[in-house]
Amino acid sequence: MKQDFAGARALSLIAAAAALQSPGLWLGPGFDASVYTLVGVQIREGRMPYTSLFDNKPPGLYIVNALGQMGMPWLDPWLVSWCLTMAFTAGTIVVVDGLLRRRLSPIAAYLASLVCLVGIASHPIGLGGGLTESFAILPLVLALWIVWSRQAGWRASSAVACLGSLSCLLSVQALPAAVLLAGAAALAGGGPRETVRRGVAALFGGTIVPLVVAGWLIGRGAMGDAVDQVLTYNASYREASPGLAHMLPVTFVLLACLFVPIAISLVRMVRRPAADDRVFWLCLIWVLAVSALLWYENRLFLHYLILLVPPMVLLSAPGFAWLGSAIRSSARGTRRTAIALVAAASCAFALSGLTALGLLGITTDASATAESVTIATADWIRGHTPASAAIFNWGNDTYLYLASDRRPYDEHLYQFPMVTAGYWTPGKTDQELSEWTSSPPPVIVESAANVPMFRPRPDPQEPPHYDTLEPLRDFVRSHYRLAASFGDHDVYVLGPSGS
Secondary structure: OHHHHHHHHHHHHHHHHHHHHOHHHHHOOOHHHHHHHHHHHHHHOOOOEOOOEOOOOOOHHHHHHHHHHHHOOOOOHHHHHHHHHHHHHHHHHHHHHHHHOOOOOHHHHHHHHHHHHHHHHOHHHHOOOOOHHHHHHHHHHHHHHHHHOOOOOHHHHHHHHHHHHHHHHHOHHHHHHHHHHHHHHHOOOOOHHHHHHHHHHHHHHHHHHHHHHHHHHHHOOOHHHHHHHHHHHHHHHHHHOOEOOOOHHHHHHHHHHHHHHHHHHHHHHHHOOOOOHHHHHHHHHHHHHHHHHHHHHOEOOHHHHHHOHHHHHHHHHHHHHHHHHHOOOOOHHHHHHHHHHHHHHHHHHHHHHHHHHHHHHHHHHHHHHHHHHHHHHHHHHHHHOOOOOOEEEEOOOOHHHHHHOOOEOOOOOOOHHHHOEOOEOHHHHHHHHHHHHHOOOOEEEEOOOOOOOOOOOOOOOOOOOOOOOHHHHHHHHHHEEEEEEEOOEEEEEEOOOOO
């Protein structure tokens, strides 16, 4: 009976995760998810990331998508990525629920798990699936499970470090949490000799998979491009970033529902330390370390919350437990304090919930509009150009390649690197123009872009806005004609200029 209840509990959480991620099934992948899915297709077809397609993420999710597509070749590549996201999200929430039950009643743990699920799988944050953070969080919570279980041997240290390295291959933002958990496992007690033994095991476990991946990149001649895109470009992209202020207010409002119980947890941890407080301190340092990395990177997107919400929900568990016991306390002062705090937490929950619902409407409406334009453009391309016609995307609609079943003209899937000061140069524009001159792109699609081709330019103060692309515009004017327009998409094909 107990096992049946546990199974039903897990299935209900998985069903809730599927419902939250379901918009991705009919709205299609977002910008990032389209890139990762497309690179998986390229790997499956024998090409390499970074050399054949430009992107600034570590290679983990490209490989996961490629393996998934090989294992499920009968499914559309995006559907494969969505199913993989579901599997990783389901695993994450089941692990988090198990950890919460160590400090909360079954009902309270279940409700907290639902809060966590909204924070990692709802459309405003997860964007329908396919994001690196949705995959990187599972290895991290599994590593935390091992640390919480007090498995202090060298095998546990190696496993924690290995899981951490897997998370870093999926998302750079996972690095602080991965290092923290590996260090906690290596320093789990015992004498100096045992600590050294665990440290060596962690070093081995944390490097073996990255070394295998690095060997693959080196062997296929992609390491130089990987370093350029993951390190060099990201450094320039950081300088061109609009900063944290744009998304910081809404981030605080979304997370406000956890502030009261987290504050209670911290007070309790300081005043009355318990044996398992070490894990909650780890969760606090995890949140602070990832936040510090985001501050250093000088950019904040809501999908980064996927790496922050699980440790914040776990950190709030002692606070929720105290509220539940204090509000039933026979001491009048304690009960009054608990009632006031519950009222404050309820207001914060209402504010966070209303904000999440408002964002859901905004993001799904925007995605539906963008998806309809992309599909209309893709249908026209399939109906009016040969299957071999490659697309150059002057903009950032990366879903267009998947929807039209057309390959990218060159490695530039999207515009960001070409308009980032410190990375792109007039010389690179001249090199691109030389390639166009010798072999022009059969189809050029101007989609939503930071630096448009011919459409009105957005606010030039909104980075990235660096523009050295005028020679390419001149080439389009003299060699292409405007063949079709759909919303904010213009399709140009080779022929006498008609624009």
